[in-house]
Amino acid sequence: MTDEFAFERLDHVQLDIPAGAEDECRAFWSGVLGMTELAKPPVLAARGGCWFRGGGVEVHLGVTPDFRPARKGHPGIQVRSLDALAERLAAHGHEVRWDGDVPGRRRFHSADNLGNRLEFLEPGPAATEA
Template sequence: MGADFTFERIDHVQLDIPAGAEDECRAFWSGVLGMTELEKPPVLKARGGCWFRGGGVEVHLGVTPDFRPSRKGHPGILVHSLDALAARLTAHGHEVRWDHDLPGHRRFHTDDRLGNRLEFLEPAPAPTEA
């Protein structure tokens, strides 16, 4: 049976943060990763949190009263120049944990300043014939 709709793309990913952690989020998402902070609509701004965009990726950080960092669930963000990103994160004190278990991709996991798990990946180069 066919559906009367189609999926286009993910509009954004939301991660939980504790109240008052917006400046820590800005330091990581804008300061370390270089994403641009977006102006939230006034009705949503009153709830706290902050939004960021870089390339085609948008991350919303929303305040939750019983915050616990997400240790398993995570966004998987496709990047270009994965090694450069890994070096930047390491230079800013973030552990980069390489994972070689996804065929066709190079990837690593790291954590934001609040302990939320993040995955960054890029397609692996095609093998060359000898």
């Protein structure tokens, strides 16, 4: 921590998508997860991709020419009713892989329609500053 500035919260996370995959993104982020699609500013909309928001979480999906799904790097999205989300993902054909490796945290990994890794977790013990 410094006296010059302080971190407040993560504004958004961006994941890569291939060109033309916006409808697949809409099917997952809006259709499965129930997030609302946001209008992108015109100059950014011309580049393709799409943005979504649900609760305090915002996800930007940006077109990259040599798309490869993120297999290790991922957003960690905190949710209420983790079991209900796991059931919803499974019902829509998305694998849910529970992970007990972090003591005191219930979490699982899944993937979007394009194979990008996602982590969903319940609130855990209050974080302490280092």
